[in-house]
Each structure stands twice: as C-alpha cells, then as structure tokens.
Amino acid sequence: MVDLQTLSLLLSINETQMVQDLVSTVMSSPQVSQFMHEHPLFFKNVQEHVQQWSQSIPAQLKNIPVPDDLQQEYILYLDAQGLSAEQFTQQSADLLVQLQHSDFHTDAQNLLLTLSQANAHNRKQLFIQKWREHLVSQVLSLEIIFAEQERERMLQQLELRMQVAGELDETLAPQHPGKLWDLTATHLLQGNSSLFRHYASFLTHNPELKKIADALGRAATQDSSAEEQINRVETAEWQTVQHEQVPDDLVGIHQSNELNRLISSETVLLTEPELETVFYKQLAERRLLNYQFMGQSRSLETVMSEQRTFGETQDTKGPFIVCIDTSGSMSGYPEDCAKGFCFALLQIALSENRACVIMLFSTDVVTYELTGPEGLQEALNFLGCSFKGGTDLEPCMQQVMHYMQQARFSNADAVVLSDFIAQRLSVETEQQAQQIKRNGNRFNAVSLSRHGKPALMKIFDNVWKFDTSLSGRVLRKVR
Numbered sequence: 466m467v468d469l470q471t472l473s474l475l476l477s478i479n480e481t482q483m484v485q486d487l488v489s490t491v492m493s494s495p496q497v498s499q500f501m502h503e504h505p506l507f508f509k510n511v512q513e514h515v516q517q518w519s520q521s522i523p524a525q526l527k528n529i530p531v532p533d534d535l536q537q538e539y540i541l542y543l544d545a546q547g548l549s550a551e552q553f554t555q556q557s558a559d560l561l562v563q564l565q566h567s568d569f570h571t572d573a574q575n576l577l578l579t580l581s582q583a584n585a586h587n588r589k590q591l592f593i594q595k596w597r598e599h600l601v602s603q604v605l606s607l608e609i610i611f612a613e614q615e616r617e618r619m620l621q622q623l624e625l626r627m628q629v630a631g632e633l634d635e636t637l638a639p640q641h642p643g644k645l646w647d648l649t650a651t652h653l654l655q656g657n658s659s660l661f662r663h664y665a666s667f668l669t670h671n672p673e674l675k676k677i678a679d680a681l682g683r684a685a686t687q688d689s690s691a692e693e694q695i696n697r698v699e700t701a702e703w704q705t706v707q708h709e710q711v712p713d714d715l716v717g718i719h720q721s722n723e724l725n726r727l728i729s730s731e732t733v734l735l736t737e738p739e740l741e742t743v744f745y746k747q748l749a750e751r752r753l754l755n756y757q758f759m760g761q762s763r764s765l766e767t768v769m770s771e772q773r774t775f776g777e778t779q780d781t782k783g784p785f786i787v788c789i790d791t792s793g794s795m796s797g798y799p800e801d802c803a804k805g806f807c808f809a810l811l812q813i814a815l816s817e818n819r820a821c822v823i824m825l826f827s828t829d830v831v832t833y834e835l836t837g838p839e840g841l842q843e844a845l846n847f848l849g850c851s852f853k854g855g856t857d858l859e860p861c862m863q864q865v866m867h868y869m870q871q872a873r874f875s876n877a878d879a880v881v882l883s884d885f886i887a888q889r890l891s892v893e894t895e896q897q898a899q900q901i902k903r904n905g906n907r908f909n910a911v912s913l914s915r916h917g918k919p920a921l922m923k924i925f926d927n928v929w930k931f932d933t934s935l936s937g938r939v940l941r942k943v944r
Contacts, residue, residue, distance in 0.1 A: 469526045469527075469529040469530075469531055469604065469607055469608065469611070470523060470526035470527045470529075471527075472531050472535075472536075472539065472604055473526070473604055473608070476597065476600055476601050476604060478601055478604055478605065478608075480522075480523060480526070480608070483608055483612060484519050484522050484523075485519075486612075487519065487522070487612050487615065487616060488515055488516070488519045490616055491515055491616060491619055491620060491623070492511075492512070492515060494620060496620060496623065496624055496627070497511065497620075497623060497627070500627040500631065503631065504627075504630065504631060504634055504642075506634075506642050507627075507630055507634075507642050507646060510642060510646035511623070511627075511646075514623075514626075514646070515619070515623075518619055522612075522615065525611075525615070526608070526611070529607070529611060531604075531607070534566060534567070535600075535603055535604075538564070538567050538569070538600065539600060541560070541563055541564070542593075542596055542597070542600060545560060545592075545593065545596070546593055548589070550584075550585035550586040550588070550589045551585055553585070553588070553589040553592075554585050554588065554589075557577055560573070561573055561574060561577070567599075568599070568603075569596060569599040572595065572599065573592070573595075573596070576591070576592055576595055577592065580592065625649075626646070626649040626650065627649075629649040629841070630642070630645060630646055630649045632658060633645065633649075633658065633661060633841070635665075636661045636662055636665040637661060637665075637811065637812055637815055642815075642816075644814070644815045644818050644836060645815045648815075648836070648838075648840040648841045649841070650838065658845070660845055660848040660849060661808075661844075661845075661848075664804060664805050664808040664848060665808070667801060667804075667805040667808075668805050668808065668809055671802065671805060671941075673931060673941060674802060674805050674806050674809060674931065675809050677806065677911060677929045677931065678806055678809035678810050678812075678813060679809075679813070680927075680929070681785075681810070681878060681880055681909055681927070681929075682782070682810070682813040682817070715756060715757070715758055716757050716758065716759045717757045718754055718755065718756060718757060719754075719755060719757040720751060720752045720753065720754060720755065721751055721753065721755040721757075722748050722749075722751040722753055722755075723755050724748075726755040726756045726757075726758070727753060727754075727755060728753075728754045728755065728756065730754070731744070731747075731753050731754055734747075782817055782819055782876070783819065783874065783875060783876030783877040783878060783905075783906075784814075784819050784820030784821065784822065784873070784874055784877045784878070785810050785813075785814055785819060785820070785821045785822070785877070785878055785879075785880065786822050786824070786865050786868055786869070786874065786877055786878070786879040786880070787806075787807055787810060787821070787822065787823045787824065787879075787880050787881075787882065788824045788826060788858075788861045788862065788865055788879065788880070788881045788882070789803050789807070789823065789824065789825050789826070789852075789881075789882045789883070790803075790826060790852075790858070790881075790882060790883035790884065790885075791825045791826065791852035791853065792852070792884075793852075793853070794884050794886060794914075795852045795883070795884060795913070796851070796852050796853070798933050798938070799884065799913045799914075799933040800851075800852045802913055802931060802933055803852075803882045803913065804847070804848050806882060806911060807821075807823055807835075807847070807882075808844075808848070810880075811835050811836075811844060814835070814836055815836070819836070820834075820836050820873070820874070821835040821836045822834055822835065822868065823835060823847050824861050824864060824865065825850075825852075825861075826857060826858055826860065826861030829860075830860055830861050830864045832864075833846060833847040835847070858881070858883065858890060858921075859890060859891060859894060861881075862881075862890060862894055862898070863894065865879045866894075866897055866898065866901055869901050869904075869906045870901070874906075875904075875905065875906070876905050876906065877906050877907075878906075878907050878909060879906065879907065879908050879909065880908075880909040880910065880911060881908075881909070881910045881911070881925070882910075882911045882913060883910070883912070883913065883917070884912065884913050884914030884916065884917055884933075885910070885912050885914065885917030885918050885921045885922055886914065886916060886917065886918065889918070889920055889921055890921070890924065895924050898924055899924075902926070907926045907927070908924060908925045908926055909925055909926060909927045909928070909929075910922050910925040910927070910928045910929070911928075911929045911930075911931060912928060912929070912930045912931070913931055913932075913933045914932070914933065914934070915930070915932050915934065915937065917930075
C-alpha cells in the first residue's frame with residue numbers, strides 16, 4: 466500500500482512549504498498571540514515546541530494510506546506515461562474507460578477531443594501533464610485535510626499547555642519559566658492547583674525558608690578550595706543550661722542543706738536530743754544527704770557567631786534529592802514548613818532546569834519525581850499528602866545514596882528535613898556517605914526543631930536550623 470508521503474515524492478510535491486505554512490498559521494493564531502503577549506518569557510518554549518511538532522509531520526505522512534482508487538489511477542498514469550505516442554493514441558479510448566470513476570474523466574474526454582488534430586507526441590505530452598496536475602491536486606487535497614487536522618490538534622494541545630503554564634507561571638516560575646513548559650504536558654491535573662498558590666503564599670510569610678532553599682541552590686557552586694571569608698554576626702539564640710534547680714531527673718545523692726530534698730534517714734538525728742546538735746551542725750556545714758536533681762533551663766541570649774563563605778565556581782548545578790521525616794512530631798506547622806521548603810526548591814529546579822526528587826521516609830520510602838513527565842501531578846500528590854509515618858532515616862538515606870550513584874544524579878544536593886529526634890545512622894551508612902561525598906555530591910540538613918541530636922547531624926556538609934516551635938515562630942516575627 467502506498468502512503469501519502471511516498472506518493473508526494475513520486476509526484477515531486479514539495480512538502481516543505483506546507484509545513485512552513487502550518488507553523489506560521491499556528492504561531493499567528495489568536496490564542497498563541499495573546500498568550501505570548503501576556504507571558505513573553507514562554508515565547509522560546511512555544512516556538513521550540515511547534516518546531517519539534519513540525520519536524521514530525523513528514524513521518525506522520527508515512528502513516529496515512531492513499532485511497533485505493535487514487536492508487537489505481539496513479540498506476541494507470543505510470544502505464545500511460547510509458548507508452549509511445551502512437552500507442553497512446555491507439556489506447557486512448559480504453560484509457561477513458563478506465564478513468565470513468567476518476568474526477569479527471571470529464572477533463573480527459575474534453576482534452577482528447579480538443580487535441581484530436583494535434584500531432585501524436587504533443588497530444589500525449591499535454592495529456593500526461595494535465596493528468597499529473599490532477600493527481601497533484603488530489604494529493605494536495607489529502608495533505609490539506611491532514612494539515613487542518615494537525616493544526617486543530619496542535620492548537621488544542623497548546624491551549625491546554627498554555628492554560629496550565631499561565632496559571633502556574635507566577636507561583637512556580639516567578640523569575641524564569643525554565644522547565645515549567647515541559648511539565649505542562651500533564652494537562653488534566655487530578656487535584657487542586659490552589660495548593661501551589663497556598664505554598665507560594667506560605668513562603669511569602671516565611672521568607673527564612675526561601676533563604677535556606679536559595680542557599681542550598683547555590684551549594685553546587687560553593688568551592689571549598691576558594692578563599693574563605695569569616696564574618697562575625699550577632700544573633701539571638703536559645704541557650705540550654707543544665708541546672709540543679711530544675712527538678713526534671715533524679716541523678717543521685719549529694720551533700721547539701723536543702724530540707725525539701727532531704728533523705729528521710731537523716732531525720733533520725735532529730736529523734737535523740739544528744740544527736741540533734743549533730744543534725745544542725747551538718748545543716749550549717751551543708752553536709753546533710755540530699756537527693757540530687759538535674760534539669761534543663763532555656764533562656765534567649767544574644768551571641769556572636771561566625772559565618773563562613775566561599776567563592777563561587779562555575780560547576781554545573783546538579784539535581785535536588787529531598788528526604789523528609791513524616792513522623793507524628795512533624796505534623797502541623799513543621800509539615801507545612803517541609804512542604805513549603807520543597808516548593809521553594811521546585812521553583813529553583815524549574816528555573817535552573819534541575820531535577821528534583823522528594824522522598825518520604827516511613828515504613829517504606831515513597832518517592833515523588835517533581836520534575837518528571839508527570840511532575841505537576843506528582844507535586845500535587847506530595848503537597849496534598851499527610852505526614853503519618855515513622856522516623857527511620859536509615860532506609861531513606863540508603864535510597865538517596867542509590868540515586869546518587871546514577872549518572873543523572875551526579876553533583877547532586879541531598880537534603881534531609883527532620884526534627885532529628887531519631888536513632889543514629891549505622892556506621893556503614895555514614896562511611897558510604899563519606900565515600901559518595903568524595904565523588905562531588907553533598908549531604909545537607911534542615912533541622913526543624915531545636916531539640917535535634919547533634920550526633921545525628923554530624924554527617925552533613927551544611928546544617929540549617931529553622932525552629933518550628935511557637936517560641937521560634939514568635940522570635941522570627943519579632944526580628
């Protein structure tokens with residue numbers, strides 16, 4: 466069976482002009498023109514998308530079969546073309562009979578009648594020429610039908626993608642559309658895109674989270690071999706002090722003079738008049754046996770801290786791999802902070818054309834590819850889920866390191882969001898992480914609690930603290 470592209474080539478029909486006209490028609494359509502006016506940063510994305518589509522048109526023509534009657538007529542045309550002038554004159558009557566179902570039949574009759582007095586050679590040449598023009602017209606008609614269908618299909622596709630891009634432009638790509646256009650292939654979002662607006666607003670009210678995300682985004686270009694700059698800055702921090710006056714835990718027995726913590730056996734001295742003076746002597750000398758308590762007290766103090774900065778290099782920025790604690794202690798405001806931070810990373814990933822993968826560690830590791838083909842839907846699924854998991858960081862770190870060993874995740878920035886109230890990582894995992902660091906990857910952490918275990922965070926290259934407690938929130942408002 467002959468396809469439309471083959472027949473076009475046999476008849477020497479130039480498809481290039483048709484494709485160019487098709488591209489011009491799509492790009493100048495009212496829908497596209499209005500979108501370009503409102504969102505000029507997407508012009509290059511739309512143009513490249515339409516160009517890629519136009520390059521696929523010739524291949525699509527191969528899949529369009531030519532109607533049987535047109536195929537038979539073309540074969541008859543080739544046979545007639547191969548006849549000599551005398552043979553053509555002799556067989557012209559039979560030729561008309563075979564063309565009786567063709568649209569060219571009437572024109573063929575009139576043409577042979579008009580050329581009856583012409584010499585045989587000219588009669589054949591003119592007839593074949595007019596017949597070819599008819600066949601070309603038939604093929605062009607089929608191509609026009611195909612082109613019209615393709616134009617409508619492309620405009621419908623563009624309208625859906627432009628609608629998604631227009632809705633999410635300000636929330637997901639406020640600076641540069643980057644990779645956002647690629648994600649708009651997910652036309653029907655099975656969720657509420659208002660989640661994107663919610664977390665965009667959340668970041669506006671919590672700018673410190675956005676600053677941490679921006680700092681993480683620059684981590685790939687921080688060169689530790691560059692000149693180090695140390696700045697001393699004054700910050701307000703909560704200080705934890707071990708204090709005996711806070712009766713949290715009983716830690717032992719010691720000598721003191723506190724009657725309210727007196728061991729009951731010491732009161733025996735008061736039962737005998739001659740021993741009573743011994744009791745008061747030991748009381749004055751602070752040598753009575755007392756229960757010893759120990760607890761923590763917290764106070765807000767101004768401290769001087771050092772901030773180290775390094776020069777930036779031009780290294781390629783790698784993907785983000787975010788590992789999130791979904792334990793019960795992370796529900797509520799910490800959960801919103803974790804999702805808001807991931808939303809900020811998604812904005813950076815889209816603007817800088819970087820991959821972004823979210824992992825939730827619980828009994829199982831749940832993964833969301835936010836910049837994959839279904840990235841927008843994956844992002845909605847993640848932002849809409851609830852944190853009701855566990856605190857086992859070990860399997861999630863193993864999954865993160867498995868990703869980092871893949872070529873597409875070279876120079877990656879892994880970041881763990883947790884309150885870090887969990888068990889320590891195994892020695893094997895820490896050693897494996899150190900090995901992966903030597904390959905150019907980085908491990909970072911964002912601690913969402915002031916009670917995080919320092920021993921658990923020593924594995925990370927950078928640790929940012931964001932206190933999600935009520936006092937931490939109030940302190941940020943005061944600042």
